[in-house]
Amino acid sequence: MAKIYCSIVIPVYNEEANLAALFDRLTATMDKDGRPWEVIFTNDGSRDRSGELLREFYEQRPRTVRVIDFNGNFGQHMAIMAAFERVRGEVIVTLDADLQNPPEEIPKLLALYDQGFDAVGGKRKNRQDSVGRRYASKLINFMREWTTDIRMSDQGCMLRAYSRRVVDAISRSGERATFIPALAYKFAAKPGEVEVVHAERAAGESKYNYYKLIRLNFDLVTGFTLVPLQLFTLFSMLCAGGSLALVIVLALRRLIIGPEEGGLFTLFGILFFLVSVCMVGIGLIGEYVGRAYQCVQQRPRYVLKELLEDLSDE
Known part of the structure; x- marks a missing residue:
């Protein structure tokens, strides 16, 4: 069997209505490219007929199509990770199954990869999403650039190409x-x-609602930087300094002016503010502790129900 040049990785979750068109367009595009390729679909616990359609694709082209079938829903990124651990290509392309990123755009990424780039990101032109979704993505992009050294114009676009070396490093990261x-x-x-x-x-419908986007941003920030903790520590020190100065001022007023009742509600306001700051800090620390807790549990990241592949020529 010829050495595979490109592996296409596609996570699938309840995409029955899009899969037939996706498969036809993908095979036409990659067959036209002429170099050996494969596609790995990961069925992430779909509840519709997605799993049946993926099996049909495998039966049509067993040398090209491979199917990873999860026994539950483990999330888009775990679906991609499972495929990364099994790819055979020199370059690996990730693609969503919803056809918002057309498979016909894959050659653009491969052309840049052939020029020596080892991680090629897609940057969506004339994005076809709701206004709220676009502004939410801009906010997440801003927070990521502000808190990390990761520079991407469009982090939400999953149409991307990676070298085998980069994918192997991701798989080993655990x-x-x-x-x-x-x-x-x-x-x-x-x-x-x-x-x-x-x-x-x-x-x-999109599988990413606003809550999932927020969760994804937490994973991004807490997984790649300690800036939030450092900023909270700095802010806490400033609050402590301000509180000490306020106590000194109030003590001096007590000595000079005598007992006062007018500032009682001001003190309550300051107290509520400081309590809310502490609650935010506890939640922030909890995010980091939660990540560490998940790591030490040593549970499998995903569980396979079935693996469809024909490796007889290897």
Whole structure:
């Protein structure tokens, strides 16, 4: 069997309505490229007919299609990680199954990879998402650039290409709550970006609501920087200094003016503010402790139900 040049990794969760068109367009694009390729679908606990369709794709092209079937829903990034641990290609491309990133854009990423870039990110042009979704992504991008040294124009675009070396490093990292594009950026020697077309979702609904986007941002920040803890420590020191100065002022007023009742509500306001700061700090520390707790549990990151692949020629 010829050495595989490109491995396409596609996580799937309840995408029954999009899979047939995705498979047809993907095979047409990659067959036209002419170099040996494979596609690895990870069925992330879909409750519709996605699993049945993936099996049909495997039966049609067993030498090209491989299917990883989870026994539950472990999340998009774990679905990608499972495929990363099994890819055979020289370059690995990640692609969502919703057709918002057209498979016809893959050659753009491969062209940049052939120029020596080992992590190529897609940058969505004329993004076809709601206004609220676009501004939420801009906010997350801003927070990531402010708190980390990771520089990506569009971190939410999953149409990306990585060298085998970068993917192997990601697989060895053992991360549990991670953000793969950011992790790849840390391991890449020469990252790059290219503009790609962004289409409206062909069918179905987005699997990322605002809560999941917030959770993803927590994983990104707590997984790659200690800046939030450092900022909270600095702010706590400033609050402590301000509180000490206030106590001194109040003590002097007590000695000079005598007992006062007018400042009682001011003191309550200051107290409530400091209590809220402490609660935020406890939550922030809890995020970091929670990540450490998940790591020491040593539970498997995902569990397979079935693996469909034909490796007879290897």
